[in-house]
Amino acid sequence: MIGHLYGLLVQPFIEFGFMRRALVGCLALALGSGPIGLFLMMRRMSLVGDAMSHAVLPGAAVGFMLAGLSLPAMSLGGFVAGVSVALLAGLATRFTTIREDASFAAFYLVSLSLGVLIVSKSGNNIDLMHLLFGSVLAVDDAALYLVAGVATFTLLALALIYRPLLLESLDPVYLRAIGAYGGIWHMVFLVLVVLNLVSGFQALGTLMAVGLMMVPAIAARLWVNSVGAMLAMSVSVAFVSGLGGLLLSYYFDLPSGPAIILFAGVFYLLSLLLARQGGALPRYWRARHLES
Amino acid sequence: MNVILDNVTVSYQRHPAVHHVCGEFAAGEATAIFGPNGAGKSTLLKTMIGALEPDSGRVLLNGFKRQQIAYLPQQSEIDRSLPVNVLDLVSTGLWQRTGLFGRVGSAGWRAARAALAMVGLEDFAERPISALSSGQFQRVLFARILVQDARLILLDEPFNAVDARTTYDLLELVRAWREQGRTVIAVLHDYEQVRAFFPQTLLLAREVVAWGPTDKVLCEANLRQAVDKAHHWHEHAAVCHVKAEAA
Numbered sequence: 001m002i003g004h005l006y007g008l009l010v011q012p013f014i015e016f017g018f019m020r021r022a023l024v025g026c027l028a029l030a031l032g033s034g035p036i037g038l039f040l041m042m043r044r045m046s047l048v049g050d051a052m053s054h055a056v057l058p059g060a061a062v063g064f065m066l067a068g069l070s071l072p073a074m075s076l077g078g079f080v081a082g083v084s085v086a087l088l089a090g091l092a093t094r095f096t097t098i099r100e101d102a103s104f105a106a107f108y109l110v111s112l113s114l115g116v117l118i119v120s121k122s123g124n125n126i127d128l129m130h131l132l133f134g135s136v137l138a139v140d141d142a143a144l145y146l147v148a149g150v151a152t153f154t155l156l157a158l159a160l161i162y163r164p165l166l167l168e169s170l171d172p173v174y175l176r177a178i179g180a181y182g183g184i185w186h187m188v189f190l191v192l193v194v195l196n197l198v199s200g201f202q203a204l205g206t207l208m209a210v211g212l213m214m215v216p217a218i219a220a221r222l223w224v225n226s227v228g229a230m231l232a233m234s235v236s237v238a239f240v241s242g243l244g245g246l247l248l249s250y251y252f253d254l255p256s257g258p259a260i261i262l263f264a265g266v267f268y269l270l271s272l273l274l275a276r277q278g279g280a281l282p283r284y285w286r287a288r289h290l291e292s
Numbered sequence: 293m294n295v296i297l298d299n300v301t302v303s304y305q306r307h308p309a310v311h312h313v314c315g316e317f318a319a320g321e322a323t324a325i326f327g328p329n330g331a332g333k334s335t336l337l338k339t340m341i342g343a344l345e346p347d348s349g350r351v352l353l354n355g356f357k358r359q360q361i362a363y364l365p366q367q368s369e370i371d372r373s374l375p376v377n378v379l380d381l382v383s384t385g386l387w388q389r390t391g392l393f394g395r396v397g398s399a400g401w402r403a404a405r406a407a408l409a410m411v412g413l414e415d416f417a418e419r420p421i422s423a424l425s426s427g428q429f430q431r432v433l434f435a436r437i438l439v440q441d442a443r444l445i446l447l448d449e450p451f452n453a454v455d456a457r458t459t460y461d462l463l464e465l466v467r468a469w470r471e472q473g474r475t476v477i478a479v480l481h482d483y484e485q486v487r488a489f490f491p492q493t494l495l496l497a498r499e500v501v502a503w504g505p506t507d508k509v510l511c512e513a514n515l516r517q518a519v520d521k522a523h524h525w526h527e528h529a530a531v532c533h534v535k536a537e538a539a
Contacts, residue, residue: 172369178359
């Protein structure tokens with residue numbers, strides 16, 4: 001029985017190089033995206049990741065138009081487009097009365113429509129589908145290096161800006177009052193968000209990359225109650241979802257990106273019901289109260 | 293060391309909330325800013341910490357470094373849903389000393405715990421901040437100011453929604469700060485608190501109505517004048533031509 005289960009879980013990775021490659025890609029994506037998603041959630045920016053993923057599109061499309069299905073060109077284009085939108089939205093928030101969520105919404109929609117326009121003029125629907133949904137099973141060495149490089153850079157950068165970033169989420173007025181400029185850390189963080197989305201889109205597509213970012217982080221919030229534990233948990237959940245999703249896609253012939261995110265999604269739904277910290281059922285079945 | 297307001301005007305959509313305010317806050321003294329709603333009290337504090345830019349005039353914080361200033365906003369924007377405990381929040385007062393990477397260190401944690409003890413919350417160190425009442429939370433914010441060891445302390449209506457006992461305990465901290473030579477400037481609404489704990493008062497109604505020793509400033513005539521000034525409002529007021537340089 002154990003042997004059979006072992007074979008079921010491990011055999012595909014022993015047998016096929018592309019499965020191993022995909023698994024390593026998922027590990028790297030989990031290490032980078034998990035913490036980024038957690039910070040997005042703590043800063044009440046859960047939907048900003050989604051907005052940014054759309055904002056990346058025109059840059060990737062221009063890259064595709066100029067160089068065909070070339071990873072460096074599309075990644076660079078996507079990165080430039082994403083950072084531009086983040087920068088413009090940030091400036092608009094800072095210098096006008098528009099709030100951050102509204103300003104992101106406006107800029108990403110403009111960017112998205114520009115992207116769709118470029119793709120429809122220069123490519124075909126299959127290209128667009130690939131951009132939006134990617135394929136982790138087609139990850140080559142170059143994509144793997146990109147994902148691993150971005151994950152490494154993300155972890156180092158987060159370690160550097162961890163304290164001001166957290167403090168800026170917690171108490172922005174205090175940070176400003178003592179003369180530490182929160183805006184800089186916020187901008188660095190947004191660049192990290194874009195980097196991770198771009199690194200994820202070859203494997204998962206621009207839309208699914210956000211899923212691996214947000215769903216594990218949101219599920220982690222339901223289970224544990226310290227930032228460190230949440231970081232560890234969101235990375236673990238993201239990786240296990242990658243593993244589970246790959247196996248599902250292997251055995252049932254499903255597209256890998258949605259399979260991975262749905263795996264995380266099922267975990268999230270179970271967490272909603274069962275999680276110790278914030279789940280519905282533990283709150284409903286109250287344990288007997290303590291002495292005052 | 294002193295804090296000078298040099299002809300400060302701050303406006304929202306051209307309507308001044310603080311209008312040609314001049315004066316000096318006595319160093320090492322506790323000054324209350326008193327006045328009716330809409331008198332520009334919070335606006336003045338925000339301008340003093342640099343969160344608002346004056347239309348004209350300057351705020352001079354002579355001899356105070358930015359790091360030596362503590363500010364407690366009226367409504368803290370602290371996100372209490374974040375998984376942070378009381379001791380962590382108090383330890384953010386050490387930011388100036390630890391900087392980006394420095395360890396809080398055992399001395400820092402001791403200072404944070406000592407500050408919690410001074411506000412009577414030593415048992416609450418490990419509690420999440422989401423679990424505190426508003427009075428307890430205000431005590432925690434005072435503990436952070438203790439840890440900051442600031443020379444200039446600005447408090448914006450610090451005792452709203454705080455019970456009498458907590459208010460009294462925190463006012464005793466203000467008294468201690470004054471005795472230690474720190475400069476305290478607080479926006480307050482309670483006449484008795486001002487009289488008992490703040491030797492100096494600035495009575496504000498967009499403009500300075502009176503500024504000086506509390507018992508002289510808070511007289512019937514001044515208070516009535518403040519209410520009258522704060523309550524008139526011209527939607528189509530003419531452009532003010534008082535020279536920016538004229539003090």
